[in-house]
Amino acid sequence: MQTTLLGSLSNDDNNELDPQLWAGSFNGKESSLHQLAPYVGKLKSGMVRVLICKYTKPGDTVLDPFCGSGVVPLECILTGRHAVANDLSPYAYVVTRGKLSAPRSKAEALRRATMLSGEAEARSKYMDLTIVPDWVRRFFHPNTLSEILAAVEILKEWEDDFLLACLLGILHHVRPGFLSYPASHLTPYLRTRKYPPEQFPAMYAYRDLRSRLLAKVARAYRRSLFSDTMNTVRWQVFQRNAMSLPLESESIDAVISSPPYFGALDYARDNRLRLWFLGVSSWKELDRALTANDSVYLPQMNACLSEMFRVLKRGGRCVLVLGDVERNGKSRPTAEIISELALEATGGQLQTKGIWTDEVPDIRRSRRATKTTKYERIVYMEKA
Ligand SMILES: C[S@@+](CC[C@H](N)C(=O)[O-])C[C@H]1O[C@@H](n2cnc3c(N)ncnc32)[C@H](O)[C@@H]1O
Structure with missing residues (x-):
């Protein structure tokens, strides 16, 4: 500043x-x-x-x-x-609450993120992907999607908007630290033409939630002020x-x-993928x-x-x-x-x-x- x-x-x-x-x-x-x-x-x-x-x-x-x-x-x-x-x-509500309610220490935030990852991994086995619309499924490896769905469910139970905002913040991008197949960041468009699966198979492999979420939380505390x-x-x-x-x-x-x-x-169209995970089926x-x-x-x-x-x-x-x-x-x-x-x-x-x-x-x-x-x-x- x-x-x-x-x-x-x-x-x-x-x-x-x-x-x-x-x-x-x-x-x-x-x-x-x-x-x-x-x-x-x-x-x-x-x-x-x-x-x-x-x-x-x-x-x-x-x-x-x-x-x-x-x-x-x-x-x-x-x-x-x-x-x-x-x-x-x-989406705006969750992100704003997420920022204002962020745990005041990085250690506490990481502790909660670790606990969430464990519970989401366990619960992911029971997630029903058939209820997910095709346009949403197209963005994720099925195992990654199951973990995201489980994590969202748990975070709603915990009423933890900080971790929910972190999760939505890593939902889609072309970078490896994000959860989707290669896609744009601000608005959700798949980049399959630029990164065809045959040429870039690693970009279409399972992406674990745990390491990405923990890295995201650590980035949020780099300079919390x-x-x-x-x-x-x-x-x-x-x-x-x-x-x-x-x-x-x-x-x-x-x-x-x-x-x-x-x-x-x-505003809704641009955030339609994040909004879907928050229960908004009609952006x-x-x-x-x-x-x-x-x-x-x-x-x-x-x-x-x-x-x-x-x-x-x-x-x-x-x-x-x-x-x-x-x-x-x-x-x-x-x-x-x-x-x-x-x-x-x-x-x-x-x-x-x-x-x-x-x-x-x-x-x-x-x-x-x-x-x-x-x-x-x-x-x-x-x-x-
Ligand atoms: C220009 S954006 C605000 C951006 C914000 N200042 C920021 O820095 O992120 C306008 C916001 O108004 C919200 N909005 C539009 N109509 C609204 C209404 N009638 N009541 C409440 N919010 C509304 C949109 O969802 C959008 O987030």
Whole structure:
């Protein structure tokens, strides 16, 4: 983390934001827990850290109603803020809970992973693969699949979202440390054409869960950045539609979030294989329920903004990271649209005080280069 810059950055009355504060790569500086599992549309942890330090203070309660992979809530608890997170996707829910509930010591995490491996190996013999749809079976050696199914079953019984998130994080990739046959990492596509089984038989052999899971857990603790302040913070994660949150009115000091884009990303489709193991058999239905497609975006975002307004304390701050979207040659200035919508939804009470552009391209957030711009817009609003 850029400690010199961030050290001088604190919650103050000057609300101007300088995107240069998070320029450069944060890989190798951020908490390794940020890499627990992939997520399309994930925010840069460096930007999130700057927003948290600039717009909140230690002890504040910060809400992210669209938490995705949990970058905002994790940065909150690492910096002594209470975190309230929410996302309608069960995958986002598990990954976020996984990060926040990670055992505070590597030894404890490894102990649990070892215990899980033993139990999953024993239970795998009884798994019925005939209930697994073909499109899922195609990704795995049958013995590996049996171990994954057994492990998922056990982790649901144990309510252990940390290990479940680790498991989902190693579900598919081309690398040997992952469980699937060669496949892409972010979204599940088999790479059989590039790696034909006849030429690469080792890539289609049984892959044991134990060694891969233990290695994954060890990687998660390479630089966890846990500190004593974490013992004093509280966190909660919900899996609800952000249009209606189970929170008291005026209970939140600040909202920091990146809402879905106008029809730009398919959060459920991109995670369909991981979601299947979480019991979501129809990713299409989930994608339809998420606020992204054109016909529902504006009315649903209107409802989400009034909900954020309701739970915010008076004078509370709301910082939204948005991307402009291009469709059919037309560009939609999402930041300006959301600012207008916030005024409309709250009778002029949630007012935009500034909009900044992050000029640093981030390929992780713009997979569909034709649809989204590579620039983030940051909208800063206050509740009157
Ligand atoms: C841009 S992503 C958030 C990414 C996140 N900030 C991160 O760094 O990983 C937007 C999220 O909004 C969620 N979402 C979309 N519509 C929703 C709704 N109506 N209620 C709750 N979550 C929703 C999606 O599942 C997705 O995870």
